[in-house]
Amino acid sequence: MAHDSTAFIRPVSLPRDRPALDHIFRVTCGESLKTEPSWTISSCHPYPLLSRSTCFVLDPGNGDGAVGYILSTPNTRQFAQDWTEKYVPSLDRKLLPQPDVNGSKAVDDKPTQLLQLLHGDPERALNFSYPGLVDKWPGHLHIDILPSHQGRGWGRKLIDTLMEALRAEGCKGVHLGMEAVGLGALKFYTKLGFSRYPEVLDGGVSGETGRTGGEGPVIYLVKDIPI
Template identity: 50%
Template sequence: MAFLRPVNPSADTPALDHVFRVTAGPAFKSEPATTIGSNMFCHPYPFLAPDTCFVLDSGSGEAVGYILGTPDTTDFARRWRVDFTKTLDQKPPQGMRRPPDYDAEGIARPKAEEDFPAHLLDLLYNRPEDLLNLNVPMLGKRYAAHFHVDILPSHQRQGWGRKMVELMLDSLKAKGAKSVFLGMEAANESAGKFYDAMGFSMLLKVLDESANGEKGETNGGGNGTIFLIKDL
């Protein structure tokens, strides 16, 4: 019988990669984007924030889903630069070569639409702050914590998503987080209804913290992404 448990950073890594490969969007379905994506969205969290990382265990020790987060995104990005990128250099898999420091060398950054893998590597090694959406107003300050969750199709629509999010919110709160955010595809109506039922709302662009009563417009991260927020 399936159950939730803390992540095992070493033993669970292959399963986390598998869940990512199966559930990732079309842009990450081919190599080297798949491997780079796993190193962006799976590997840093058990390494840097194991206390707020959990897996859905099939009952036989295999992770069939994960929810990975951190109570402090800004500090997470700092430690990503200082500590996590060192692990990438130790034994880089195919397609994971370290990119140049574009700013220091005066080289134009690769654009996602022109060289997607090179763009991902730039984010992974050079710009974790942008990858973690810290360039969006209020994220990382007003809403410090964040998480993301993926579950294999075999275990979806069984109530595990709610249980995993509830566990994550309790864990983030226990770590001192006052609020949390996550990114979601704007077109994902089912996920939108799910998070709405769990008390999340859209992060809005406003000029004066809504002092004038206006709600503002949807705050997106590009590529059809919107941000959802919740106070803890």
């Protein structure tokens, strides 16, 4: 389908784009994140603050700010360190769930579990435990587009724009996680050169590589970036 005549991709701009980034996240995120404090502290805020050179928005060209974004870091290990040292101290401490790094407390709420990890032990939340993932594919990304601009080729254009930016940063590979039920998304990423992370993550239960087990499984995809 042809691209919109006025829309274009540009680097993210703060604070100008913050309201639009929040809106896109809140429209497109999973239902489990559409509660507070998940909305406020697990959204897209850290990426433009910590890794602005690899963050882009889809601007509709009519002054409305942004209708999509692709947010990334070329170095997940450095991002985790910066998250702890630079991002978390900037947050309202009253919004943060108390970290439970040792897993001593049973928490049924999945968003709270994730937030505890993100703000108490980001390395666990950012997939450092998966063999070779952040070493072979050190970058990671998140991409979301409002329904009004989906199916128009902008997803591919955002990915292509990001790949060039990651290459310029010397990033040799990138990974992402997607819900295992998103077969349409899997087809989209496969067409763009992503493949399944080549490790069995659920003990072979699913018979698939790159797929986690348990409730709400995720499929991890990877893509090499020739430097």
